Amino acid sequence: MTDDTMTAIATAMRAGDRQRLLELWDRIGVAGDPLHRCTLAHYLADVHDEAAESLAWDIRALDAADTLTDERAQRHDGALRVRGFYPSLHLNLADDYRRLGAFGPARRHLDAARERVADLPDGDYGELIRAGIEHVATALADGSTERLPTH
Structure with a gap:
């Protein structure tokens, strides 16, 4: 099954579209799917030049990973392990x-x-x-x- 949110995240990242990534973050929310939050925050950290902004996003990615399960990650890709x-x-x-x-x-x-x-x-x-x-x-x-x- 295709995960439309992961597809949208990947598309926005490939395009380097920070605005679209931020819009996706707003849609997902801080309590959204941990795989989406981890992936999106990880990418958002990469598109910020300021270290402090990158840090904030990387902390969000780590926090999301802490709530992510292998079962959820493997529904996206069977090879993933948190x-x-x-x-x-x-x-x-x-x-x-x-x-x-x-x-x-x-x-x-x-x-x-x-x-x-x-x-x-x-x-x-x-x-x-x-x-x-x-x-x-x-x-x-x-x-x-x-x-x-x-x-």
């Missing part, structure tokens, strides 16, 4: 905090991403997140608050 979302979610939060100069929280989220790296799938996506962890770790070690070119 635990596999966490390395990326924590990586994004680590990068947001790093960009804001909040190095303590950045390290804690980077550690959380590393602790869950075994939950990543093999293949391109898993390698992308693993590489991202190393890029953020290097920037954090350097005390950099600059936006990473790989973000």
Whole structure:
């Protein structure tokens, strides 16, 4: 069965249409389907240049993931496991905090991403997140608050 909301989210993200993504967020609401909220907040974080705005959306994505079940995720895609979302979610939060100069929280989220790296799938996506962890770790070690070119 097609999930029209997930299709609309993906279409708006591919187009880089922040306004449409925000309209979808308004429609879904803060108590809406956790898969929709997690996916949409994750994408909204990516379309904001300001680290503080990205942080707010990444926190919403993590909160939604905490209420998401494997059963719900697998109704969308049978291969999805919620635990596999966490390395990326924590990586994004680590990068947001790093960009804001909040190095303590950045390290804690980077550690959380590393602790869950075994939950990543093999293949391109898993390698992308693993590489991202190393890029953020290097920037954090350097005390950099600059936006990473790989973000």
